[in-house]
Each structure stands twice: as C-alpha cells, then as structure tokens.
Amino acid sequence: MPELPDVEVFRQYLNATSLHKTITDVEVKHRLILGNVTAEKIREGLRGRKMESSKRRGKHILIHLDDDNWFTLHFGMTGRLKYFKHLQDAPEHDRLRLEFKNGYHLAYVCVRLLGEVNLVDGFEEFIGMKDLGPDALRLNLTQFRDIMEGRRGMVKTTLMNQSILSGVGNIYADEMLFQSGIHPETKIKSLPEEKLKLLFDKMREVLKTAIEKKANPDDFPEDFIIPHRDEGETCPICGGELVKTRVSGRATYHCPRCQKR
DNA sequence: AGTACCACCTGACGGC
DNA sequence: TGCCGTCAGGTGGTAC
Numbered sequence: 001m002p003e004l005p006d007v008e009v010f011r012q013y014l015n016a017t018s019l020h021k022t023i024t025d026v027e028v029k030h031r032l033i034l035g036n037v038t039a040e041k042i043r044e045g046l047r048g049r050k051m052e053s054s055k056r057r058g059k060h061i062l063i064h065l066d067d068d069n070w071f072t073l074h075f076g077m078t079g080r081l082k083y084f085k086h087l088q089d090a091p092e093h094d095r096l097r098l099e100f101k102n103g104y105h106l107a108y109v110c111v112r113l114l115g116e117v118n119l120v121d122g123f124e125e126f127i128g129m130k131d132l133g134p135d136a137l138r139l140n141l142t143q144f145r146d147i148m149e150g151r152r153g154m155v156k157t158t159l160m161n162q163s164i165l166s167g168v169g170n171i172y173a174d175e176m177l178f179q180s181g182i183h184p185e186t187k188i189k190s191l192p193e194e195k196l197k198l199l200f201d202k203m204r205e206v207l208k209t210a211i212e213k214k215a216n217p218d219d220f221p222e223d224f225i226i227p228h229r230d231e232g233e234t235c236p237i238c239g240g241e242l243v244k245t246r247v248s249g250r251a252t253y254h255c256p257r258c259q260k261r
Numbered sequence: 262a263g264t265a266c267c268a269c270c271t272g273a274c275g276g277c
Numbered sequence: 278t279g280c281c282g283t284c285a286g287g288t289g290g291t292a293c
Contacts, residue, residue: 265293
C-alpha cells in the first residue's frame with residue numbers, strides 16, 4: 001500500500017484526527033518498528049506533547065511536536081494509521097498506540113513489521129540520515145532532468161530509488177511508465193528528451209490523481225493499469241494481454257503493445 | 262554506478 | 278483439513 005499517494009492520504013488523516021491534542025499515554029507494542037530510538041525514548045518524547053503539524057517527504061511522514069522535535073513514521077509494505085475511541089475498536093497488529101487527552105487513540109498498524117518510527121531533533125537531519133532525494137511531487141521539470149542526466153540504469157529502477165527521488169514505489173512506477181508508453185526496462189540514457197518530459201508530466205498526473213482518489217484503486221480512472229495488475233488481465237487501453245516480469249527483483253506489469261522498448 | 266541476491270517479517274493463497 | 282511453497286505496494290547490506 002504505502003507509496004507517496006497512500007502516505008499523503010495517511011498524513012491528511014493524521015491532520016484531520018490527531019493534531020493539537022495532548023498525548024497522555026504511549027504504548028510501544030512491538031520493538032521491531034523502532035528506528036534509532038528505544039521504547040523508553042519514544043514514550044518520554046511523546047508523553048505530554050502535542051503534534052502541531054506534519055510534512056511528507058517521499059514515503060515518510062514527519063510530525064512537528066510542540067517541543068520542536070520531530071516524530072517520524074514510515075509504513076513499510078503494510079503500515080497504516082487508525083484513529084479510534086474505544087479499545088474494543090483497536091485494530092489488529094497495532095504496534096504503537098497513542099492516547100490523547102480527549103480519550104481517543106491513534107494506532108500505528110504494521111502487519112509485517114517492516115515500517116519504522118523515529119524521534120529526531122531536526123527535519124533536515126532526518127532527510128540526511130535516510131538519504132532521501134527530492135519529493136516526486138515537489139520537483140520541477142528542470143530538476144527532474146538534472147537528476148536523470150547521465151544515469152545508466154533502467155527507468156523503473158531509477159524511479160524507485162529513494163535517494164534519487166523519493167515517493168515512487170513498485171506499483172506507481174508501473175503506472176507512470178504505462179501512462180507514458182515506456183517499457184520499464186528502458187535505459188534512462190536512451191530516453192529521448194520529449195519522452196523524459198512526458199514521463200515527468202505523467203509522474204505528477206498519476207500521483208496527483210491517486211491522492212485525489214484517496215489512493216483507492218476502485219476509484220482510479222478507467223485507463224489506469226493498477227486495477228489490472230494480475231495474471232491474465234488485459235490492457236485497459238488496447239485490450240491486449242498484460243505481461244508480468246521481474247525488474248530488479250520486483251513484480252512488474254506492462255503492456256507489450258503500448259510500451260515498446 | 263548499477264545490478265543481483267539475500268535478509269528482515271507476517272499473512273494470504275493455491276496446490277496437493 | 279492441513280501442510281508447504283510462493284508471493285506481497287519497502288529497504289538495507291554485500292558482493293560483483
């Protein structure tokens with residue numbers, strides 16, 4: 001689930017439910033989701049604090065606390081947030097749970113424990129620690145060209161490299177390449193200028209559309225490939241059969257007719 | 262710089 | 278029904 005659009009939706013959810021409320025209790029329910037902090041530090045750092053605002057960089061949410069520290073969330077492959085009142089409504093697999101003064105709770109849910117929470121002094125310090133490239137939605141065409149300049153890798157692998165640009169994952173990489181008519185294994189350096197611009201435009205369009213639709217594939221436009229990522233499914237544009245391959249170890253779907261090498 | 266492979270985890274699913 | 282291999286939208290390390 002959690003690529004840039006999903007994480008942006010989580011951030012909006014957090015903003016709508018959990019800002020400006022005093023945190024009265026913190027429960028770390030599983031240590032594997034802790035980054036460079038101990039359970040003690042998380043508890044001490046959050047208890048009595050309020051979350052005042054949030055930012056997103058790639059697939060990370062950074063929450064500004066009222067003591068000027070930052071509480072960060074990453075969701076791995078299976079993370080999400082859930083705000084609820086009564087403990088009997090607590091979701092399964094919640095790994096961190098905050099309680100607010102109003103009696104409500106915010107759960108950080110992460111089935112596979114591949115996500116991570118952190119507590120850091122500064123925004124930039126965190127970005128540096130994770131070596132995150134510019135956010136895929138806050139990047140202009142010139143910056144995009146500069147970033148891609150001179151790269152010898154495959155286009156899909158490059159799009160998913162969080163140090164080069166952050167936010168694009170396996171699913172949405174497939175979508176923007178499909179919308180651009182680019183084969184996922186195309187070498188960056190062999191992409192003509194206008195194809196690179198098209199990819200930039202489609203990257204933004206796909207991410208923005210997904211956010212508008214609350215990252216729910218059921219509501220995606222008819223011509224999106226995401227709802228058709230499955231064996232034996234057909235291309236929503238030409239009707240041909242989609243092909244599943246593996247690109248840098250990740251399941252990849254494309255339409256051989258619409259995305260020629 | 263780029264790639265291939267392994268590892269970290271849990272849960273769902275298909276085959277037998 | 279139950280066991281087993283395989284796979285899953287992320288990332289990091291290592292070896293080539």
